[in-house]
Amino acid sequence: MQEFGNFLDNLDGLLGGAFWFPYVLLGVGLFFTIYLKFPQVRYFRHAIRIVTGKYEKKGSEGDTTHFQALATALSGTVGTGNIGGVALAISIGGPAALFWMWMTAFFGMTTKFVEVTLSHKYRVKTEDGTMAGGPMYYMDRRLNMKWLAILFAIATVISSFGTGSLPQINNIAQGMEATFGFAPMATGAVLSVLLALVILGGIKRIAAITSRVVPLMAAIYIIGALGVIFYNIENIGPSFASIFTNAFSGSAAAGGFLGASFAYAFNKGVNRGLFSNEAGQGSAPIAHASAKADEPVSEGMVSILEPFIDTIIICTLTGLVILSSGAWTEKFETQFERSSMSFLKGQYSETNETDRAALYSYLNGEKNNVELYTGHINVIEGKAVNNDFTVIHSRSVGEDIRFGLTARHVFTGTVEVVNGEIEDTAIMVKGKSLVHSAELTTIAFTRGFFGDNGKYIVSIGLLLFAFSTAIAWSYYGDRAMTYLLGSRSVMPYRVFYVAGFFWASFADTTLVWKLAAVAIVVMTLPNLLGILILHKEMKQSVDDYWIKFKKDKDEEKE
Incomplete structure (x- = not known):
């Protein structure tokens, strides 16, 4: 697994981790924002009116209402990225990472408007009478680039595991174990059965469930978050200040956090922003393609929200x-994940300025x-005898290091370390180190008006967020399989999807995030290329929509 993790790191370094990827993602959003004259601002109020059914017409083709399509797409995006992903971004890039998540979202509102509009425009009706759409259909039917459509569809299937299935149950299981003591495998088994029961019902059952779950889970989570924010209200000003002041300089060291450069904060903020809202990834258009709408642009406007x-x-x-709780700079007792742990030669102290500068650069x-470090570590009853090394975990210096074979059995002997x-x-x-992902968010939620009960809000929110995401992504994957191999391939896909969901409940957390990071980029790049090629058609579609909209309003007045 560690070798596989290293492979994913190298692959991510060439793709999402490369210096050019954030610029491409933000650049496409910036281009369409200017080209379409800030539609995320101008059409925001109109989008709300559409989703509330103000302009709904009877007899429109589709499987879901505007709201159900929005809820399904939101259930696919509002998941572990909102709970564990934000925590991971801050733990890696510091407060500055949040600023770049905002930028990704702002420009992503336009990107999503474009990709949803084009995908809805070229959707098709399948043999069973349901609608099927997504970037692969406009790539095939409009661009005549079947090779690109196939590449995107394959990437969608991979991403359905890397985004929708694996990270979701991994974070659920982690949260359930930390809060209630449930074994990850048991959590995975129960939820895998429930997942199978839901996705067998297709888009109509999925939409019916997500349209009820999404508002509930959002309300629970927002109440819990405000309970912490108002409890630590004196820290909100400094928190906002740290986000903006560090945005272009990187995040300075604080507590156990060793600091992050601008490049690191920028890259991780944009990547986590994409993982959170999926703007440009091409996933949401698959859900919106099912909406009952005669005007593709109207559905595109709904996606702006x-x-x-x-x-x-x-x-x-x-x-x-x-940020306001201060938990992100504090060390906690935790089991070190191998994929985010390294042994360095020599003794380093975070209180020593020279050491701190060296670790920052590293x-x-x-x-x-x-x-x-390469060498032997002699261990007696879990404690190292020699001290010629330093353990780095979660971008912090590990303390009170102990070695064991299981959670209860300490290790005595020689530990071989190579590179x-x-x-x-x-x-x-x-040992003690900084923590990340859902574990960090859970700790932070206990520092508010709800006290230790705050961890239950995170666990319940994580359960609802992540499970609904897994449901939505199963639909994205089966639409991609329908495009690639026909409807007969859907059932085998669902079996593998549920099996992967179960497996990830007890897999390494960081490894799962790495897999998701690679899958997202492989899916995103073909979609960004496609919508850029069709930029003129997109602008014409928007102009035609407003001409028709104004004409219809004039006719209603008459």
């Missing part, structure tokens, strides 16, 4: 909870003299 609700509202609340990929990694995968490492 998604990044706003998902990232600018919910992710901001999570970020303020984490963690941010800058030139440094830090060397990875900063433990050779024996059976050996576990525990």
Whole structure:
């Protein structure tokens, strides 16, 4: 697994982790924002009127209402990215990462408007009478680029696991174990059965469930977040200040956090923003293609609301909870994840300015003299005898390091370390360090008016958010399989989807996030290319929509 994690790191470094990817993602959103004259601002109120049914027409083709399509798409985006993803971004990039999540959301509102409009325009009716749409259909039917459509559809299937299935149950299981003590495998088994029962009903059952779950889960989570924010109200001003002041300089060191460069904060903020709202990824258009609408542009306007609700509202609340609580700079007792742990040669102290500068350079990929440790560590009853090494975990210096074979059995013997990694995968490492993902959010939620009960809000919110995301993504995957191999391929896909969902309940958290990061980028790039090629058609579609809209209003007055 560690070798696979390294492979994913290298692949992500060439794709989403590369310097060019955030610029491409934001650049496409910026281009369409200017080209279409800020539709995310001008059409925002109109989008609300559409989703509330003000302009709904009877007899329109489709399987769901505007609101159900929005709820299904939101259930696919409002998931672990809002709870664990924001925490991961802050733990890696500091407060500045939240600023770049906002930028991704703002420009992403336009990107989503474009991709949903074009996908809805070229949707098709399948043999069973349901609607099927998504970027693969406009790529095929309009661009005549079947190869690109196939590439996107394959990436969608992969991403349905990397985005929709694996990270969701992984975070649910982690939260359930931390809060209630439930074994991850047991959580995975129960929810896998429920998932199978839901997705067998197709889009109508999925839409019916998500349209009820999404408002409920949002209300629960928002109340819990405000309970922490108002409790720590004196820290809100400094929290906002740290977000903006560090946006273009990187986040300074604070507490156990060793600091993050601008490049790191920018990259991780944009990546986590994409994982959260999926603008440009091409997933939401698959859900919106099912909506009952004669005008594709109207459905595109509905999608403008998604990044706003998902990232600018919910992710901001999570970020303020984490920053105002101070939990992101504190070390906690935790089991070290191998994929986010490294052994360095020599003793480093975060209180020493020289050491701190060296570790900052090492963690941010800058030139440094830090060397990875290779050698033997002699251990007696879990404690290292020699002290010629330093453990880095979650971008912080590990303290009170202990080695064990299981959660209860300490290790005595020799630990072999090569190039900063433990050779024996059976050996576990525990100690104090910074934490990330859902674990960090859970701790932060206990520092408010609800006290320790705050962790139950996170667990319930995580359960509802992540499970609904898994439901929505199963639909995205089965539409992609329908395009690739026909309707007969859907059932085998669903079996593998549920099986992967179960497996990920007890897999390494960081490894799952890495897989998701790669899958997202592989899906995003073909979609961005496609919508850029069709930019003139998009503008013409918007102009035609307003001409028809004004004509209809004039006829109503007469």
